[in-house]
Amino acid sequence: xxDRTGLLLKRRSFLLGSAAVxxxxxxxxxxxxxxxxxxxxxxxxxxxxIEIFDDGSVAITTPGAExxxxxxxxxxxxxxxxxxxxWETVTTRLSGVDPAFAKPSGRQLSGNSxxxxxxxxxxxKVGAGxxxxxxxAAASRWGVEQGDVTVSxxxxxxxxxxxxxxxxxxAEEAAKLPIPENPVLKDPQDFExxxxxxxxxxxxxxxxxxxxFGIDVELPGMLHAAIKHAPVxxxxxxxxxxxTARGMPGVxxxxxxxxxxxxxxxxxxxxxxxxxxxxxxxxxxxxxDSDALKDRFRAALDRDQDALPFVLGGRPPDWxxxxxxxxxxxxxxxxxxxxxxxxxxxYLAHATLEPMCATALVKGDSCxxxxxxxxxxxxxPDVTAxxxxxEDAITVHRTYLGGGFGRKNDRDFMIQAAKIAQxxxxxxxxxxxxxxxxxxxGFHRPAVVVRSKVGLSSSGEVxxxxxxxxxxxxxxSSFKLPGMPSPATFAALIPEHxxxxxxRIDAIDMEEPIKTTFWRAVAGSSSGFFSDSLVDEIAxxxxxxxxxxxxxxxQDNPRGEAVLKLAAGEAGWGSRKxxxxxxxxxxxxxxxxxxxxxxxxxRLTIDKVTTAFDCGLAVDPDNVIAQVESAINxxxxxxxxxxxxxxxxxxxxSHYGDYPVVTLANAPQIEVHLISSPETIGGVGExxxxxxxxxxxxxxxxxxxxxxRDLPIVDSGYEVRR
Amino acid sequence: MTIQLKINGENRSVDVAxxxxxxxxxxxAVGLKGTKYGCGVGVCGACTVEVDGxxxxxxxxxxxxxxxxxxxxxxxxxxxxxxxxQEAWIEEQVPQCGYCQPGMIMAAKVxxxxxxxxxxxxxxxxxxxxxxxxxxxxxxxxIQRAARST
Numbered sequence: 001x002x003d004r005t006g007l008l009l010k011r012r013s014f015l016l017g018s019a020a021v022x023x024x025x026x027x028x029x030x031x032x033x034x035x036x037x038x039x040x041x042x043x044x045x046x047x048x049x050i051e052i053f054d055d056g057s058v059a060i061t062t063p064g065a066e067x068x069x070x071x072x073x074x075x076x077x078x079x080x081x082x083x084x085x086x087w088e089t090v091t092t093r094l095s096g097v098d099p100a101f102a103k104p105s106g107r108q109l110s111g112n113s114x115x116x117x118x119x120x121x122x123x124x125k126v127g128a129g130x131x132x133x134x135x136x137a138a139a140s141r142w143g144v145e146q147g148d149v150t151v152s153x154x155x156x157x158x159x160x161x162x163x164x165x166x167x168x169x170x171a172e173e174a175a176k177l178p179i180p181e182n183p184v185l186k187d188p189q190d191f192e193x194x195x196x197x198x199x200x201x202x203x204x205x206x207x208x209x210x211x212x213f214g215i216d217v218e219l220p221g222m223l224h225a226a227i228k229h230a231p232v233x234x235x236x237x238x239x240x241x242x243x244t245a246r247g248m249p250g251v252x253x254x255x256x257x258x259x260x261x262x263x264x265x266x267x268x269x270x271x272x273x274x275x276x277x278x279x280x281x282x283x284x285x286x287x288x289d290s291d292a293l294k295d296r297f298r299a300a301l302d303r304d305q306d307a308l309p310f311v312l313g314g315r316p317p318d319w320x321x322x323x324x325x326x327x328x329x330x331x332x333x334x335x336x337x338x339x340x341x342x343x344x345x346x347y348l349a350h351a352t353l354e355p356m357c358a359t360a361l362v363k364g365d366s367c368x369x370x371x372x373x374x375x376x377x378x379x380x381p382d383v384t385a386x387x388x389x390x391e392d393a394i395t396v397h398r399t400y401l402g403g404g405f406g407r408k409n410d411r412d413f414m415i416q417a418a419k420i421a422q423x424x425x426x427x428x429x430x431x432x433x434x435x436x437x438x439x440x441x442g443f444h445r446p447a448v449v450v451r452s453k454v455g456l457s458s459s460g461e462v463x464x465x466x467x468x469x470x471x472x473x474x475x476x477s478s479f480k481l482p483g484m485p486s487p488a489t490f491a492a493l494i495p496e497h498x499x500x501x502x503x504r505i506d507a508i509d510m511e512e513p514i515k516t517t518f519w520r521a522v523a524g525s526s527s528g529f530f531s532d533s534l535v536d537e538i539a540x541x542x543x544x545x546x547x548x549x550x551x552x553x554x555q556d557n558p559r560g561e562a563v564l565k566l567a568a569g570e571a572g573w574g575s576r577k578x579x580x581x582x583x584x585x586x587x588x589x590x591x592x593x594x595x596x597x598x599x600x601x602x603r604l605t606i607d608k609v610t611t612a613f614d615c616g617l618a619v620d621p622d623n624v625i626a627q628v629e630s631a632i633n634x635x636x637x638x639x640x641x642x643x644x645x646x647x648x649x650x651x652x653x654s655h656y657g658d659y660p661v662v663t664l665a666n667a668p669q670i671e672v673h674l675i676s677s678p679e680t681i682g683g684v685g686e687x688x689x690x691x692x693x694x695x696x697x698x699x700x701x702x703x704x705x706x707x708x709r710d711l712p713i714v715d716s717g718y719e720v721r722r
Numbered sequence: 723m724t725i726q727l728k729i730n731g732e733n734r735s736v737d738v739a740x741x742x743x744x745x746x747x748x749x750x751a752v753g754l755k756g757t758k759y760g761c762g763v764g765v766c767g768a769c770t771v772e773v774d775g776x777x778x779x780x781x782x783x784x785x786x787x788x789x790x791x792x793x794x795x796x797x798x799x800x801x802x803x804x805x806x807x808q809e810a811w812i813e814e815q816v817p818q819c820g821y822c823q824p825g826m827i828m829a830a831k832v833x834x835x836x837x838x839x840x841x842x843x844x845x846x847x848x849x850x851x852x853x854x855x856x857x858x859x860x861x862x863x864x865i866q867r868a869a870r871s872t
Contacts, residue, residue, distance in 0.1 A: 066819075067819055068817075068818030068819030068820070068855045069818070070818070199812060199815060200815060200817075202817075202820065203811070203812055203815060203816075203817050203820070204803055204812060205820075206817040206820030206823050207803060207807075207808045207811040207812060207816075207817065207820075207823060207824075207827060208756070208796065208797070208799070208800070208803040208808060209754070209755070209756020209757070209795070209796035209797050209824045210756070211820055212755070213758075213820075213821060215755075215758070215759060216755040218753070218755070224750075249739065267738075267746070267750055267751075268746060268750060269738075269739075269742050269743065269746040269750070351854060352819075352821075352854060353758070353760050353766065353768055353819070353821045353822050353852065353853075353854045354758070354760075354819075354821045355759070400819070400820065401819060402758070402819050402820070402821030403819045403821060403854045403855065404819075405854075432759070434762060435760065435761040435762050435763070435766075436762075622815060623815070626815065626818060626857070626860070627818075629856060629857070629859055629860075630818055630855045630856045630857070631856075632856065633855075633856025633858060634854070634855075634856055636856075637856075655761045655762070655763055655765055655766075656760075656761050656765045656766050656852050657761075657763060657765045661852055661854060662856060662858070663850060663851070663852060663853075663858070664845060664846045664849050664850070664851075664858050664861065664862065665846055665847065665850065667846075667856065667858035667859070669859070670859050722843075722846055
């Protein structure tokens with residue numbers, strides 16, 4: 001492994017499983033910036049994850065991108081549990097892009113709430129394997145059986161004599177041993193770290209200003225770039241006037257990146273001032289307008305022939321298929337009572353507080369990145385396709401991410417940084433998007449409009465439910481099931497956890513020039529609002545209690561029933577006016593929110609959110625609670641305020657002033673009750689989001705009788721206050 | 723032009739255009755990266771620093787505006803991360819992505835100087851910084867914990 005940071009470690013250290021034990025010095029500086037190796041890690045998989053220093057201390061590398069969800073701590077903790085390390089003294093490191101950090105699926109990518117689900121078993125095996133090597137080395141030193149050596153908190157003990165050795169004492173010998181293929185894992189009953197709340201390892205650096213985010217990268221000889229995108233959705237840069245920019249102080253170069261123009265300068269502020277003067281010509285022809293777009297989507301809902309059916313749940317090949325269109329139409333037409341509701345959600349920005357940014361250095365044929373990226377193995381192929389830089393000549397170091405939420409899995413800003421660096425070979429260039437560029441030119445959560453039709457019996461029993469959506473597929477994902485509409489836009493319009501005698505989801509993929517991508521909870525971010533609004537409306541029209549009605553729709557779902565009952569009990573369901581409930585099951589976790597509101601005239605106060613959350617095994621329960629708190633406030637920001645608007649092809653909103661998010665002024669009191677069990681493992685970053693918007697609008701309905709079917713809530717004339 | 727600054731108790735001279743926002747001088751000319759860029763228009767508070775006892779959004783003042791003033795950034799809060807606010811932030815496990823927290827902590831520091839025992843409502847009305855991860859419940863608890871310990 002070559003040193004890529006310019007800093008060499010002073011202590012001797014050992015990478016377990018390394019052929020070159022003791023010969024080389026380990027990378028340093030990677031406490032802050034992830035290792036990236038374009039060659040296979042010479043030390044093998046163990047070496048990529050664990051470094052043991054001769055003083056006995058241990059450094060563990062997280063394979064995931066740390067964007068707030070806590071994987072810089074939770075994933076190393078899993079490994080440390082099996083290793084028997086002294087967690088108090090373990091240091092953790094960020095990873096770069098490397099096959100050694102791939103999930104069992106073969107992919108390295110941080111998203112889909114799957115870090116703990118994907119890495120739990122592999123990291124246990126890595127830790128247990130390393131522990132067995134250390135034990136074997138100690139047993140050999142003492143001339144005893146391996147079974148006579150115990151491990152706890154970084155200390156190896158000879159149970160015959162009571163003698164002890166530190167990991168550092170035997171690391172050099174251990175590193176020469178073969179890596180065990182099937183190490184014995186701990187009995188979960190003996191876990192000392194997993195399942196116990198502790199302090200996150202990344203937090204001290206985040207309170208003293210030393211944590212290195214993508215925007216903080218500083219390299220010798222580094223230049224700076226600022227960027228301006230073609231303002232009209234779908235347009236590329238054809239003509240632009242940079243005559244003023246070129247003459248401004250510090251400006252070195254103006255580069256056409258095809259989707260944007262970049263200015264490279266001695267300092268960021270010089271680059272930003274210069275790029276602000278550049279005029280990019282608008283294209284001729286039709287341009288996106290949000291009102292016209294919504295009308296188009298609404299009109300599409302009438303087109304039976306374009307509506308492709310979507311599955312109601314299940315897993316391949318045992319899909320639960322939607323009812324056929326003629327059958328569901330007949331069932332609803334013939335029903336004694338009919339309900340019909342129209343809902344909509346708008347396009348949303350991710351609004352990560354750290355805007356898109358990346359630093360790249362092109363030297364000859366090679367390109368090296370330092371960036372806040374959720375992506376892993378997808379970066380090199382995309383950069384190669386856009387720049388011609390060979391895939392195997394691309395190295396990615398990962399920094400901390402100042403928020404991700406799906407957006408930083410996109411490669412657009414990595415490609416831009418590479419193209420900028422190609423214009424300045426031999427010099428690292430750091431590109432930063434302004435907030436305005438980030439708001440207007442991100443890849444967005446797609447807008448969706450929905451119409452739900454319900455057939456009821458004369459006594460109010462649900463006979464059939466048909467939900468149809470129209471919306472835009474993701475530009476960043478072409479994945480589809482054969483014959484079905486885009487899953488990332490329409491999945492779970494009628495979620496699997498609500499069973500009706502007859503159901504149909506169908507949807508129309510709308511092609512629009514707006515850039516769209518994954519956003520926290522993906523389709524759940526909209527489907528949760530549609531489905532739990534609909535269920536609440538049916539309960540109201542049939543005189544059922546909203547909690548009791550949801551329970552009646554669940555079948556074989558003990559975890560769902562448990563969270564619903566727990567939340568209702570803790571919140572004192574029904575004890576006051578202005579309560580609303582929402583439920584979601586996703587990423588193998590279950591979440592119920594009960595929201596309490598006070599509404600005076602149209603002044604809305606969110607008094608409290610009471611939550612029950614079941615993610616199975618909670619590696620760190622307090623961090624799970626933190627993620628649920630985060631999903632609540634993220635979802636409330638969207639429900640209350642979130643909306644991007646296009647006029648004449650251009651986004652109207654610019655920053656947190658006109659694209660507001662929840663702040664302390666309106667953030668609710670939150671009380672989270674965890675149900676944890678070691679039998680299963682669920683994701684925690686996203687499941688708390690889908691049910692918060694409907695829980696809130698259902699609470700507003702309970703308080704006022706006003707049913708909000710179109711987000712954001714402020715568009716219905718509400719003022720949000722505390 | 724050369725401008726004299728006093729940052730975290732040290733005198734620094736920087737050679738920048740006088741209309742450069744203080745934020746970019748702190749980050750790129752002085753090299754203190756703890757102060758963050760979030761919006762550039764004084765809305766989000768990620769760039770909050772203390773200037774002569776006041777909380778200032780450093781993206782929205784020029785370096786010339788604060789020449790001669792005493793500037794404190796997150797790096798100047800303590801030598802070793804032991805300021806009561808930093809310790810309280812760790813105790814309450816506040817940060818997630820962590821990007822907003824230096825600005826949040828600096829805003830809290832200035833608030834506590836004029837209100838040593840803030841109520842929840844005081845905190846809600848006086849700290850207007852954005853945390854996109856939504857760590858607000860813990861921010862409130864951490865400020866009150868720090869207030870109790872000083």
